[in-house]
Amino acid sequence: MLFDNDTGKTMKLFGSLTSPYVRKARLVLLEKNIRHECLIGAEKSEILSVNPLGRIPALILDDGFCVFDSTVIAEYADTLNDAPILIPRTDTRARLRVKRWEALADGIMDSAIVVRNERMRPLEQQNATTLATHNKAVTEAVDYASQLLGERQWCEGEAITLADLALVSALIYLDLRQAERDWRSTHQNLAVWFSKVSALPSVIASSVA
Ligand SMILES: N[C@@H](CCC(=O)N[C@@H](CS)C(=O)NCC(=O)O)C(=O)O
Known part of the structure; x- marks a missing residue:
């Protein structure tokens, strides 16, 4: 290859x-x-x-x-090649939108990991405020992602960008650690987008060593 x-x-x-x-x-x-x-x-x-x-x-x-x-x-x-360009280079507002999508997805990851770590502690040592704060952050961020996406095919523009890759990574992690969080039924646009993006060969390959 x-x-x-x-x-x-x-x-x-x-x-x-x-x-x-x-x-x-x-x-x-x-x-x-x-x-x-x-x-x-x-x-x-x-x-x-x-x-x-x-x-x-x-x-x-x-x-x-x-x-x-x-x-x-x-x-x-x-920066290593142009196929595809995942972070817009000339349109500064488009670049900003992609980086903000990345920050949103990273924030979901950050909070989901805090929740995961808290839940790994013995029940009596788990901090309810920490759990509530970070679960709420995830909920709000997923709502926001759904609103931002709307009915578009991709998070930004007409093709895949880092925004899609970051968001799919965050949602796969949510499915792994918070399977009880039924984000698909409350955000059907995200569910449609997710089923397309998660079927990409790159995403499938990212699950194996
Ligand atoms: N902001 C960092 C986060 C990296 C991170 O926290 N990775 C975790 C795994 S999910 C890790 O290595 N944790 C081990 C540690 O913090 O000791 C990034 O985007 O790469």
Whole structure:
């Protein structure tokens, strides 16, 4: 297979199969056909040796330079080729809208992860205020995403962008960790959009090692 960066070397993406941030970064690499190897389940010490924050995703370039976090990886990867352009380059308002979609999706991920971590604690130690605050943030953000999307095919413009990749990553994570949250029945436009985007080859590929 020919990749856009077919230099014979391979970028390495430290990741996991469940992290929504990793999925977003992988989706960008996959959509842009950028050769990479996804390293699933690396030891914390190995991740710390490349990213002082110890977080994934972390992308190691051919020369050993480590790029983190998912937002920076997406921004960098988008500069590598134009097929497709995932972050608009000339229309500054369109670019702003895409970056705001990304922030909205990342916010859903952030709050869903806080809820997940809280729920992992023994029941008597779970903080009800934290749970309520972050569940509400997810609810409001999903409502907002549905309103923003309206009846459009894609989050921004007439083709796939980072906005779609970030949002699908957030919603897949919600399905994984909050299956009881029935966002489809209350947001049918999102459900229609999701069934199309989640069937993309890149999204299917992002679920396997
Ligand atoms: N804002 C970061 C968030 C990355 C993040 O928090 N990743 C989680 C996995 S979902 C992680 O590595 N957690 C381990 C830790 O914080 O020690 C990004 O967009 O990449």
